[in-house]
Amino acid sequence: MPKISQKGERMPASPIRKLTPYADKAKLDGKKVYHLNIGQPDIETPDGMLNAIKNIDFKVWAYTPSEGTLTYRKKLTEYYNKLSYGITPENIIVTTGGSEAITIAMMACLDPGDEVIIPEPFYANYNGFASQSDIVVKPILSFIDNGFALPPISEFEKLITNKTKAIIICSPNNPTGYLYSKEELEALKELVLKHDLYLLADEAYREFCYDNREFMSPMHLDGLDENVIVLDTVSKRYSACGARLGCLITKNKAVLTTALKFAQARLSPGMVEQIAGTAAVDTPDAYFEAVNKEYTSRRDTLVSALNKMDGVYCPNPGGAFYVVAKLPIDDADKFCQWILESFSYENQTVMMAPATGFYSTPGAGYNEVRMAYVLNNEDLKSAMICLEEALRVYPGKVISSRAEVLSSN
Template identity: 55%
Template sequence: MPTISEKGSQMPASPIRKLVPYAEAAKKRGTHVIHLNIGQPDIKTPQVALDAVRNHAIEVLAYSMTEGSEIYREKIADYYAKNDISVNASDIIVTTGGSEALSFVMGTIMDGDDEIIIPEPFYANYNGFATAAGVKVVPIVSSIDSNFALPPISQFEQLIGPKTKAILICNPGNPTGYLYSKEEIQQLAKLVKKHNLFLIADEVYREFAYDGREHYSILQEPGLENHAVMVDSVSKRYSMCGARIGCLVSRNKEVIQTALKFAQARLSPPTFAQIASEAALDTPPSYFDAVISEYVERRNILVTELQKIEGVKVAVPQGAFYCVAELPISNSDDFAQWLLEKFEMDGATVMVAPAAGFYASEGLGKNQIRIAYVLEKEELVKAVRILGTALKEYTN
């Protein structure tokens, strides 16, 4: 029998999606599954985006430009200008989601066995993108005790070696909800310039900054023109996860020219999704005011309810719509599966994302879960009560 690749064998399963078969089995048994595991917002997609697709006049659904529609890229540049980020349409490549942008970045700046430093816990698919690219993730641990703040720069410096090519951050963070301060970004900027590295920032949750805090982009920091590469997406900003439209942004012309060759290999991003995404840029600011207010209320309720459970420690998110909770158990993978297979309360159970998959360091995160607070407040309260009761019944 032919064998699959070593790379394929090493490709990690998604901690967010690997429990889906157990959730589907629970639903078939008649159990209501409350999904805390995936960042699929329940906020309505802006009507202007849906109408743009519904009312199109296209007669031939043709390829778009490899780098994305020029009109759309110009509007993206205008959007960034409103956020104090000065870029041109030529600095932008439209991608099939932020995921493709990250894959293009790794292919563009890294060779096999090169290293990328990432504060952990981090978005689980970074492990997958790195494996697909043959790149080694070098993790640096951030702690729930410090609310997952940026680790000391001295620790980053200790990890930099001859194979190090980049540092990657997610800001605000998935799964932690941590929002890096301007000072922390400046510390990283100084470090990458000192060691001639790239600084990659996944900024797909830019709009979701809470408690009076403001998001500071790596593209706002002067002197990073040749170092900064940003990844973005419409998925969470406009509740358009199914559109699969993102972008790669950099003022480094060589990065853009090289990434464009990877983009040419997949021909072009989807046309209808670009139409919807372009229209979404006309969404009024009031949309975000209402959305942010709603997420803050959800966060506050979730954290308050979690803190009522004995033995649970929770980090308070400053942005995005996730939080990491540490539970009084030893194996959250086993617990998450048990919840779906063997537990229910009043006909319902919860589905969570075990946090070990958000780490690269073996053994970390095994007693943690990621919760996405993308449900209505009443449902969140119900979910946490189910979780608290389940913890009392569960035995490691």
């Protein structure tokens, strides 16, 4: 029997989806499962996107240019220049989802064996994308105690070698919801320029910033035009995860030329998706204002409920729609499986993602979980009641007083 590749053996499974069989079994057993494990919003997709699809009148479903249609790239330029990115359509390559933007950027900028530094916990699929390209991820720990702020630049310096080629950041962050400040980005700028590195900025959650906090992109910093590559997607902004439409943005002409070769190899992004994406740019501000208000309310519901539970600590995130919470448990992977497989409260249970899957450092996140507040407030309240009851009876519960939890954070 032929053997699969060594790369296939090394390719990590998704920590977000690996518990799906247990959730499916719970549903077959008649339990209601509250899905807090994955960032699939329940907010309705803007009417403009859906109507654009309904009103399509082309006669041939044809290839599009490898870099994306000029119509869509022009429309995207309107959107980004309202944010003061100062780009032209030539600075954009349209991709099949944000995932492809990340993989193309990695392949265009790094060779096999090169190293990329990523503050952790980080979006779990970065590991998978790096594995595909034989790139080495060098994680740098951030900590729940200070809300997962950017680690000190001195810690980055310790990791930099002659193989270090890039740093990846995600702000607002998945999985922590942390929003990087201007001061943190300025510090990264100096580091990137000092060591002549690429700075890949995953901005999938740009629209989701709370408490009047201001989003800032590395694109807003002077002197980084040759270093910054923005990775973006319509998935979260327009609640259109299934569209699989993203883009790569940079002012570095060599990166654009190289990235286009990878884009040509996969032929083209979808026509229908770009038609919908073009219409999406005209989504009224009122849509985002309502969404932001709703997510702020959901965040407050979730964080408040978590921090009232005995032995639980959850920092208040500044953006995105995720939290990472520390629970009084022995093993997050075991707990997240147990709550689906062996527990129910009033015939309900909760699906979460063990935070271990968002770390590369062995042992990190062993008592943390990621939750996405993509359910309505009433469902979130019910899910938190269920979680609190589960923590009361979990066999691997770690006993600590509320004072001990607070004093350690």
